[in-house]
Amino acid sequence: MRTDKEAKEIVVQVTNEMFSLGLLTATGGNVSSTSPDGETLWITPSRLYKGNVKEEDLVRIRRDGSKVEGERDPSVEWQMHFGCYTARPDMTGALHTHAPIATAMGIVGLPFPPINTDAVFLRDTVLVPWIMPGSKELADAVEEAMRKSRGCFLQNHGLMTVGKTLRDAASRAMNLEETAKVVLYCKQFGGEMTLLPDEWVDRLASIAEFI
Ligand SMILES: [Zn+2]
Numbered sequence: 001m002r003t004d005k006e007a008k009e010i011v012v013q014v015t016n017e018m019f020s021l022g023l024l025t026a027t028g029g030n031v032s033s034t035s036p037d038g039e040t041l042w043i044t045p046s047r048l049y050k051g052n053v054k055e056e057d058l059v060r061i062r063r064d065g066s067k068v069e070g071e072r073d074p075s076v077e078w079q080m081h082f083g084c085y086t087a088r089p090d091m092t093g094a095l096h097t098h099a100p101i102a103t104a105m106g107i108v109g110l111p112f113p114p115i116n117t118d119a120v121f122l123r124d125t126v127l128v129p130w131i132m133p134g135s136k137e138l139a140d141a142v143e144e145a146m147r148k149s150r151g152c153f154l155q156n157h158g159l160m161t162v163g164k165t166l167r168d169a170a171s172r173a174m175n176l177e178e179t180a181k182v183v184l185y186c187k188q189f190g191g192e193m194t195l196l197p198d199e200w201v202d203r204l205a206s207i208a209e210f211i
Pocket of ligand 1: 028029096097098133157158
């Protein structure tokens with residue numbers, strides 16, 4: 001059984017890691033983990049610089065957005081996080097990144113071509129069209145997307161991932177950015193992309209859920 005202390009620790013750890021990797025920007029992006037009570041979640045605060053987040057900066061909120069613990073205001077995207085957990089009640093971690101290369105891939109609406117195993121595992125990533133950040137409409141669209149995949153592009157904005165643990169969600173966010181980077185490099189080289197054989201795409205896709 002996880003504790004609230006562990007939930008806070010992993011949110012702080014992942015937030016600072018993702019900032020160091022450039023997947024979160026100075027104030028863009030947000031990270032959450034569910035509380036063991038099954039009702040509330042721990043989330044990064046609104047507007048705060050993401051490079052040095054501490055446990056005391058986090059906010060614990062209820063499903064209606066009301067605060068249980070914490071001094072600061074929760075991220076304006078808190079509804080989007082609850083949307084992820086509503087879609088996938090067995091998941092305990094979610095993060096919204098502004099990872100630049102994957103965000104750009106979403107802007108051009110490019111699906112992942114099957115160039116490597118990660119690209120096959122990530123090809124079910126849903127493209128959610130532009131909807132005002134922080135709105136209930138965006139949260140509803142993300143909830144719908146997360147019923148089909150554990151990650152989505154938020155077009156003209158960023159990305160969202162969810163996982164059984166916050167570490168899993170963070171790994172998926174990293175894989176999205178790294179795979180988008182390989183696609184970008186291929187396009188910069190300008191040659192024709194060699195794709196995995198269809199047979200292998202099907203075989204790999206069938207084990208994607210376990211990755
Ligand atoms: Zn954002």
